[in-house]
Amino acid sequence: MSTLLKSVQSAFGAEVWSIVGPSIMETFYMTALTTILTGIFGLVLGVALVLTDRDGLHPLPVFNSVLGGIINALRSMPSMIVIILTLPLSRLIIGISYGPSACVFALAFTCIPMYARLVENSILEVPKGKFEAAKAMGSRAGAIVFKVMLPEALPALVRSFTVAVIAVISTTALAGSFGAGGLGDVAVRYGYQRFRVDMLIASVSALVVLVTAVQIIGNGIAKGILKRRHLI
Numbered sequence: 001m002s003t004l005l006k007s008v009q010s011a012f013g014a015e016v017w018s019i020v021g022p023s024i025m026e027t028f029y030m031t032a033l034t035t036i037l038t039g040i041f042g043l044v045l046g047v048a049l050v051l052t053d054r055d056g057l058h059p060l061p062v063f064n065s066v067l068g069g070i071i072n073a074l075r076s077m078p079s080m081i082v083i084i085l086t087l088p089l090s091r092l093i094i095g096i097s098y099g100p101s102a103c104v105f106a107l108a109f110t111c112i113p114m115y116a117r118l119v120e121n122s123i124l125e126v127p128k129g130k131f132e133a134a135k136a137m138g139s140r141a142g143a144i145v146f147k148v149m150l151p152e153a154l155p156a157l158v159r160s161f162t163v164a165v166i167a168v169i170s171t172t173a174l175a176g177s178f179g180a181g182g183l184g185d186v187a188v189r190y191g192y193q194r195f196r197v198d199m200l201i202a203s204v205s206a207l208v209v210l211v212t213a214v215q216i217i218g219n220g221i222a223k224g225i226l227k228r229r230h231l232i
Contacts, residue, residue, distance in 0.1 A: 016198050023182050030175070031172055039161060042115030045071065050120055057135065057141045071113045082109050100182065115164040118163060121156075126149065158218060162217075169210055186203045
């Protein structure tokens with residue numbers, strides 16, 4: 001017990017945080033870039049799945065089946081396997097296959113399929129009558145997407161995006177085992193391999209704080225949107 005207490009005390013010391021501090025910035029850097037890529041491509045793919053469904057605005061069953069199959073295939077693969085398979089892509093694009101920048105592509109390939117399905121489910125929660133009413137009024141597909149579909153699904157999209165960001169943070173910890181750096185690298189290289197319990201506690205604590213902050217912010221934004229709608 002005394003050893004554990006000493007490790008807890010040491011986990012918040014200057015020596016530990018001189019290593020953990022920079023790793024937090026690396027994790028934040030990877031999370032920010034991956035989140036941008038995941039948000040853009042996941043949203044596009046999710047909307048495409050809804051539009052090309054049999055009951056969508058532009059039914060394309062074959063295209064929808066192929067796209068859905070690719071997304072499902074990527075989702076079914078463990079994150080570790082996806083990271084290993086996509087690291088050569090990073091070497092091809094930026095010339096290196098290690099470090100925070102290189103692992104952003106691997107992280108994006110892992111999280112985009114998940115977010116695309118979350119976007120699809122969020123949009124499908126919107127009553128179809130609103131889409132049909134807009135279409136009956138002569139609105140084009142683009143107008144329906146940007147003026148009806150996305151605005152109506154916005155609270156659910158924000159909650160889904162929050163889940164995606166948390167998944168990105170978790171995946172950055174896994175990517176640390178493959179030379180990505182960040183908190184995962186500290187937890188494995190120092191905490192596990194060198195038996196530094198204080199490093200493990202510090203890195204895990206930082207991850208918990210990051211995830212909690214993202215969840216609070218996401219919930220706050222979603223509730224704010226719903227409250228504003230009720231006031232209008």
